[in-house]
Amino acid sequence: MIINGIVISLIAGYYDVSTPDGLVRTRARGVFRKRNEKPQVGDSVDVQLDDHGTNYLIKVHERKNRIGRPAVANVSHVLLVMTATQPEFSLPLLDRFLTFFAWQKVPVSIYLSKSDLVDAETLNSIKNDLSYYQEIGYTIYFSKEELENRLMNQIGENEIWTLAGQSGAGKSTLLNALKTDAGQKTAEISQSLNRGKHTTRTVQLFEYGKGFIADTPGFSAIDLSPIKIKELRDYFTEFKAASNACKFRTCQHLHEPKCEVKRLLDAGKIKNSRYESYLNLRDEIEQGRMPEYRK
Numbered sequence: 001m002i003i004n005g006i007v008i009s010l011i012a013g014y015y016d017v018s019t020p021d022g023l024v025r026t027r028a029r030g031v032f033r034k035r036n037e038k039p040q041v042g043d044s045v046d047v048q049l050d051d052h053g054t055n056y057l058i059k060v061h062e063r064k065n066r067i068g069r070p071a072v073a074n075v076s077h078v079l080l081v082m083t084a085t086q087p088e089f090s091l092p093l094l095d096r097f098l099t100f101f102a103w104q105k106v107p108v109s110i111y112l113s114k115s116d117l118v119d120a121e122t123l124n125s126i127k128n129d130l131s132y133y134q135e136i137g138y139t140i141y142f143s144k145e146e147l148e149n150r151l152m153n154q155i156g157e158n159e160i161w162t163l164a165g166q167s168g169a170g171k172s173t174l175l176n177a178l179k180t181d182a183g184q185k186t187a188e189i190s191q192s193l194n195r196g197k198h199t200t201r202t203v204q205l206f207e208y209g210k211g212f213i214a215d216t217p218g219f220s221a222i223d224l225s226p227i228k229i230k231e232l233r234d235y236f237t238e239f240k241a242a243s244n245a246c247k248f249r250t251c252q253h254l255h256e257p258k259c260e261v262k263r264l265l266d267a268g269k270i271k272n273s274r275y276e277s278y279l280n281l282r283d284e285i286e287q288g289r290m291p292e293y294r295k
């Protein structure tokens with residue numbers, strides 16, 4: 001019998017595949033090695049089941065994407081961890097990440113970490129900034145409590161989520177908390193497969209809600225220099241929405257006449273810091289490198 005599933009971990013040459021019938025340990029057919037097409041964590045695969053012998057992974061379906069280090073295939077969503085403090089909350093950093101994932105065509109939700117470390121006034125100012133991002137379509141979790149209350153239901157059937165955020169943002173701390181939420185199941189799986197504690201894995205997916213979360217700190221530094229400068233405008237979602245009303249289809253929202261983005265900016269409907277980020281990222285891409293302060 002052949003069934004479809006998702007590779008959740010790769011360990012000592014075995015691929016563990018989550019299927020509608022439960023977890024199945026498989027080996028990849030030699031043909032993958034010959035073609036240099038190694039199955040990856042996150043891949044949607046076909047498995048040939050054998051009750052008495054070895055289960056074989058016989059086909060890898062086309063990948064939607066493959067991102068992060070270590071890489072995860074078919075990432076459906078990124079949970080971006082932004083700090084309220086330590087390091088200080090930063091709109092330019094937020095815009096960099098959002099631009100990067102818009103370019104990668106992966107939707108993003110934002111989690112504000114360390115909100116417990118700031119006073120009410122600072123938190124209000126951050127919430128005020130983030131409410132703009134809510135208006136342009138991003139889901140925001142303002143605290144760990146809110147995240148843990150809502151995340152389970154946000155992760156759709158077989159979706160694969162991964163974390164991102166600068167070093168020290170709190171990604172590992174969050175992963176541990178989420179793993180504890182999902183804890184019982186993970187423990188059962190490990191036991192049934194009799195995994196040794198000494199085994200090292202690069203990345204693993206754990207079940208969360210109806211889907212999976214990647215067990216890796218994900219992204220911390222990102223490089224925007226491969227983005228084509230003329231396409232940058234499309235990765236600012238509210239600019240893209242407005243651009244149909246610009247006089248010129250090719251409008252870069254700089255000095256062109258009758259630019260709707262500039263009109264909305266002047267009217268206070270597009271946030272100044274977003275437009276500044278757009279200009280700064282244009283510079284960065286033009287120079288073909290990350291700015292010094294980001295290295």
Ligand SMILES: Nc1nc2c(ncn2[C@@H]2O[C@H](COP(=O)(O)OP(=O)(O)OP(=O)(O)O)[C@@H](O)[C@H]2O)c(=O)[nH]1
Binds near residue numbers: 166
């Ligand atoms: N008070 C408080 N401390 C936090 C929170 N989240 C993380 N921390 C602390 O912040 C520090 C950094 O957190 P990590 O989880 O290691 O951050 P990371 O994003 O995994 O960092 P890298 O591994 O460098 O990418 C740790 O000392 C955590 O205990 C939070 O919500 N509140």
Ligand SMILES: [Zn+2]
Binds near residue numbers: 243251258261
């Ligand atoms: Zn324009």
